[in-house]
C-alpha cells in the first residue's frame with residue numbers, strides 16, 4: 601500500500617512534468633505532494649497504534665497445556681518471569697488488567713514495542729525523504745526546461761515581441777511579462793494570465809509564454825496548446841484595451857487570435873481553425889466557469905462580431 605502511494609506520487613510528478621498540458625492546467629502540482637504527505641502521516645500515526653490482532657498469543661501454548669495440564673480457561677492464567685524461566689500461574693486479579701503489568705521480573709521489558717515504533721519512525725522518515733527528493737527533482741527540471749530554461753536575453757526578446765503584438769490588439773503601448781516567479785499567475789492561482797482592465801501591464805504564465813515563443817521563433821505548433829496561448833495573449837490584451845466582461849473578452853480574443861496567429865507565423869487557415877477550436881473549447885469550459893462563456897451575440901454577424909462584413913467567424 602505504502603509502496604503504491606510512493607510510486608503513485610513519483611509517476612504523477614513525472615506525468616506532470618512531461619505529460620499532457622491538460623494535466624498541468626487541471627491539477628496544481630502541490631496537490632499530489634500534499635496528498636502524499638498526508639498519507640505518509642496517516643501511515644505513521646496508524647503504525648504507532650498498538651496492533652492488537654497481530655500480537656503473539658501470550659497465553660499458554662498447546663504444548664504447555666499438554667505438559668502442565670492447564671484447562672481451557674486460559675483467561676485465568678498469568679505469565680510470570682522468574683529469572684530466565686517463564687511460568688504460567690493461575691491469576692484471579694482484575695480481568696481487564698494487562699497481565700504484563702504484573703510481570704515480576706524488572707529486567708525484562710517488552711522489547712518489541714520500542715523496536716516497532718523506531719521502525720515506523722524510520723519508514724516515516726523514508727517517506728518524507730522521498731517526497732523531498734521528488735520536490736527537488738521537480739524544482740530542478742522546471743528550472744532548466746521550459747520557459748525558465750531559455751536564457752535571459754531570449755526571454756526578454758520574446759516578451760518584447762509579445763508586448764508588441766498585445767499593443768496592436770490593445771491599440772496602445774502595453775507590456776506583457778512572463779510571470780516566471782509565479783507571483784501573479786500560475787499553478788497555484790490557476791489562471792493563464794492576468795491584466796488590470798484598461799491598464800498597461802499583463803502577466804502570462806511561463807507555459808503560455810513558451811507556447812508563444814515556440815510558435816514565433818521555432819515554428820513549433822501544437823494545435824490546442826498554441827491556440828490556447830494565442831487566445832490568452834489576445835484575452836489579456838483586450839482587458840488592457842478596457843473590456844472587463846470575461847465572456848466578451850473571450851469572444852474578442854478568439855477573433856483577434858486569428859490575426860495574432862498569422863503575425864506569429866501561422867497560415868490564415870490554420871489560425872482560423874485554431875480559434876474555431878477555441879470557441880468550441882469555450883463552450884465546454886463555460887460549464888465549469890460560466891462567466892467565461894461567450895455571449896450568444898458572439899457569432900458571425902452578431903453584435904460582438906468585430907468584422908461584420910466578413911463571412912468568416914472567427
Ligand SMILES: [Zn+2]
Pocket residue numbers: 835839846849
Ligand atoms: Zn480575463
